[in-house]
Amino acid sequence: MGEIGVNHFLFLSAALFIIGMMGVLIRRNILIIFMCVELMVTAANMSLIAFGWELNSLQGQSFALFTIAVAAAEAAVGLAIIIALSRRVRTPVDVDEMRTLRD
């Protein structure tokens, strides 16, 4: 094996992204879907950092920092929604059962 280059990071990033995407597409449990979305965001972050590292630029890392911050905020909102939902449904939350945003 040679030197670890940007391609390795990108493959890892792509793998993470596809895993996350498959999770979002296949699973029904809202919590797991949520975590998979986080996985996809992480994959995107990873490729940003990889390019920043490759190009000797801080821009990629600072982008990633912003994304993490946004993801944290999103996670807070998303978890709040999930908790609110689970209080009403009382069962493990299945996205297929929630087809309308109305009551």
Added chain:
Amino acid sequence: MADWLFLIPVLPLLAFGINFFFGRSFRYQAHWVAVPAVLASWALSVAAFLDIRENDEPLSQHLFTWIPSGDFRVDVNLYVDQLTAVMLLVVTTVGLLVHIFSIGYMTKVFDPNEAAHGHADHGAHGAEEKDPRYFLFFAYLPLFVFSMLMLVMADNYLLMFVFWEAVGLCSYLLIGFYYWRRSAANAAKKAFIVNRVGDLGFGLGVMWTFVAFGTLAFYGEDGVFAQAARGVASEGTLTGIALLLFTGAVGKSAQFPLHVWLPDAMEGPTPVSALIHAATMVTAGIYMVARSHVIFSQSTTAMWVVSAIGAFTAFMAATIAITQFDIKRVIAYSTLSQLGYMAFALGTGAWIAAIFHLMTHAFFKGLLFLGAGSVIHGMHHEQDIRNMGGLRKQMPVTFWTFLIASAANAGIIPLAGFWSKDEIIVGSWISEPFPNWGKFIAIVGLVSAFLTSLYMFRLVFLVFFTRPRYDASHLHPHESPAVMTIPLILLAIPSAVIGFVGFPPEDGPFHHFLEPVFSEQAEASQEADETASLYVVAGAQEDGLHQEEATEAEEHEEGGHHVSTRTTVTFGIISTAVALLGLFVAYLTYIAGRIDPVAVANRYQGLYQFLYNKWGWDELYNKIFVAPARWLAMVLWRVVDVGIIDGAVNGVAAGIGVISQRLRHVQTGLVANYALAIALGMVVMVGVYLAAFSDLFR
């Protein structure tokens, strides 16, 4: 320069404005606005007439420049020469008397029973119900007078055309005055549409005039007539212009192919028929042709067409008039016939005779209509002469005035119609442009004169003589109030004596007065070549004084155009004989009972039906114009409008509905589906990018 000329038309316009906008508040006093305005207009017209007679010079007033556009310049000028002065007197005199007559005639609803059916505002109160639109009548009538005055005072073709249309509009409004009656509404539409056909020709003629001469002004150095007399335009151009202008006259003056609107126009109130459809508006075409005589007289073809159509109309209308039973329709066909006389007088170059007949006709025909209005009024809206009879005892004033008008129309010496009609017949007999054709037309004129006398006295006898044919126990005919009989008497005077202004024939004061209008071209034409000399001939036969000028051209030495006293007297005797023959036949038929009209009608059933159905023109036009137009309208409605236009709009709406119905299934509400769509979309986008823009797969 006469800067008061504008008052003549403006006063009636003012009356229109006041009555139209504020008339509602003084309702049955509206005539106090209209009558003084027309009276003042009449007085000013008389002043203008006297001024011209004194100074022998046209009056004019420049009002403003209407269209200043490069070479195209149209001024609004008032121009009063001898011809216009005569028209002004006719229009304002008849107009004034008709206004006064209308005060009595219009206060009552025309037909309370019919109005009650169709019009909720009226009716239920019986015959004494007053017409709430009285003020509107006294707004439209001055508007007509204004338009007609402007028409005859216009000094260019465009201004004339504008007011030509304006009088058409007034005619439409007044024919359809009782618009809730379907027949009146239809008659108004018919008059308007048939006139459009003629006006199209007139409009094209005006345009061609501008193309040919570069101006539309009548007079002046570069006026249309001066240029035409100088021979600026070729004879072909002049023929074209003349024929197109005459098309307009055919529409307005109700000559043969476009005559069908005038009898139907009798649906309007009777004073309207008297003023518009007998005395003034329908003579606008005659006036226009006479005004354009310089153009017409240079085109033999146009003159031939004018005389042929005029003679045919005169004869046809006279034959129809014999068989009609509606008192107003008989007079309407008589009007057609007399307009035909005027037209063939124009066509044979007897310009002054045509204007002379126009004037006398305006008085006696206006009187006939007002008399008919008085009869209808007295008979409580009965118009069928089969249900009249013996009215001379109940309505003496109406009877005597009606008799004078009828005799004048029939050409009984010495009433007005005799002099003018006789002059027309003599004029065509000696017509220089068409020696043989002119004689033929003169004979047609004599035959029509016989028919005229026959139908006029048939009307008089059936209405005023014989025994009553109405139910005397229910219907009590009465003489009309003074406000109606005084105009009758005032009109009877000129109907009786106005003919003497044209005495002796061809050489009366009337001819000398009008002579400058129709002879100013004569001097110019002497230098011009023979195309223009045709005019000299026409001018020459008008007046003996003209002989010296005419004889200067050698060709005229040969004679034939000279109106010898012998010819005049001979024709005077023939005309009188013919008229008396008509009177005699009418007497035998309707009073003495020697001839049974019903038996005659049965014997010549086909001919009778043909005449009774007015030669079938209405049916023919229905078949060849109205029916195809209806069919086309149906196609446009059902296929084009409903099918294509509505179809397109509704189709778009329906199509969007269908597509939406399909598309709504996409929105499932399942998060997984949305996520899949997003993922697939991303995959596709990235795939396309990689395939097309990167070298990954190359």
